[in-house]
Amino acid sequence: MKEAGCDDESTNGVVVMVEPYSQTEQIQHVIYRILDANLDRAREGLRIIEEWCRFGLNNAQLALECKHLRQEIANWHTAQMRAARDTLGDAGTELSHPQEEQRANIKSLLQANFGRVQEAMRVLEEYGKLTHPNMGKAFKQMRYRVYTLESTLLGYQRHQLLLRSRLYLVTSQSENLLSTVEAALKGGLTLLQYRDKIGDDTVRLEQAMKLRQLCHSYGALFIMNDRVDLALAVDADGVHLGQQDMPIAIARQLLGPQRLIGRSTTNSKEMQGAIADGADYIGVGPVYETPTKVGKAAVGVEYVSYAAKNSPIPWFAIGGIDPNNINEVIDAGAQRVAVVRSLMEAEQPTLVTQYFLSQLYRVKANA
Structure with missing residues (x-):
């Protein structure tokens, strides 16, 4: 050289x-x-x-x-x-960071x-x-x-966490939103949907970020209602879509295969459509009349029984379910339920959550 x-x-x-x-x-x-x-x-x-x-x-x-x-x-x-x-x-062996x-x-x-x-x-x-x-x-x-x-x-x-979840809390307007949700999480809640039809996007985004952080700190799933864009913005675990919302196929393209997509259904045709479109889970209801779904007729426990026999994916009975009628819904075949007022308006959300779960764990989940 x-x-x-x-x-x-x-x-x-x-x-x-x-x-x-x-x-x-x-x-x-x-x-x-x-x-x-x-x-x-x-x-x-x-x-x-x-x-x-x-x-x-x-x-x-x-x-x-x-x-x-x-x-x-x-x-x-x-x-x-x-x-x-x-x-x-090696000069790097002593280097560290508080997050580590x-x-x-x-x-x-x-x-x-x-x-x-x-x-x-x-x-x-x-x-x-x-x-x-x-x-x-x-x-x-x-x-x-x-x-x-x-x-x-x-x-x-x-x-896997979706499959293990028996109780699904859908939020409503509340001055005590965060404290109520945390109380339910302390009671064993593992699935939360943030639903806000009134607030502006600035408020929704701020609340969604706080709720997602709260849910993840308890090891629970956080689902965004309707809004795929906000679900992505806050790194939600998924989105729940109504019958008039974005098609599941489009939502899947935006969210990717790793996030969950749920769909509301009120009859067997909507159920089969949601399953064919690739929904990860469905809502079945409203079982009873509820002010959350104004003007929508209750489908009764008959649709719950149909879902129990025909749905190959996880499903949650929803609509007017409370501690007084939970066992009627379970007897109709429900293994999972979603609730709004019975938890959001409860004086002791932790105890109500525990009661719901104690009843739901009496039956073995299949789908």
Whole structure:
């Protein structure tokens, strides 16, 4: 190798600046350290995600995808990269951030580790291009697989929580909105829909943000009524649509497959249409007359019985249901119910929530 600044006949007299060999070797050593650290970081993050898929969700398919990704990453971890490791000399080992000291819930833990894996893979994609012609391409493909895994996992968790939910609170106008909702959450509520037909969008957005944060802090799902745009703006778990609202197919295009979409139905035709359109759950009612649905006739428990026999997806009986008639609805075949006034106007929402759940847990949910 010629020293920097020397002429070489092969370059027709052009002066070529060549890095000293020792400097090139030093740079390669640094690259190996970067690759080593991020290969470990990606595998560690995936292992944390894999453990939840395996033990928390009992989902072998998702756990297996995590395992396959970890093994593919390990195949790129060469002896040269491991030999370049210098833990004692790593200036970043003492660096930390307050947000890393604790996790609010499983969702935040998973999001943090998905972010960790994705960032590590982006580093591996770029620095890998300096080491192997196929490494950058391989980690780009793996990074997109991790994006898909994250979307699938989040959607799966939402659907699992939906399946476990027996009681669905739909909010109404209230000066004590947040405190009432939190009281219900303390009682075991796991599914909330924010419904506001009067306020302007500024108020709706502010309230929706607060309610979504509150629900997620209790591990509950937050659904936005009608408004797909606001659902996206506040990162809601889904949206509930009436018969006159946006078609489910359009909402699905906007929301993606990982968020939930519910549809109100009042008869068998609407039910079958919602199922065919891809709704994740449906409302069945109004079972009894209710001021929440002014001018809409009650469908009675007959439609509840029809839903119990014919709906392959989760459904919630709704409309005028309260502690006095809940057992009549259950006897008609309901395993899940949605309520408004009986909780929003309750003097003790926590106790009323617990009572509803105690009655609903007497029956085993199927769909």
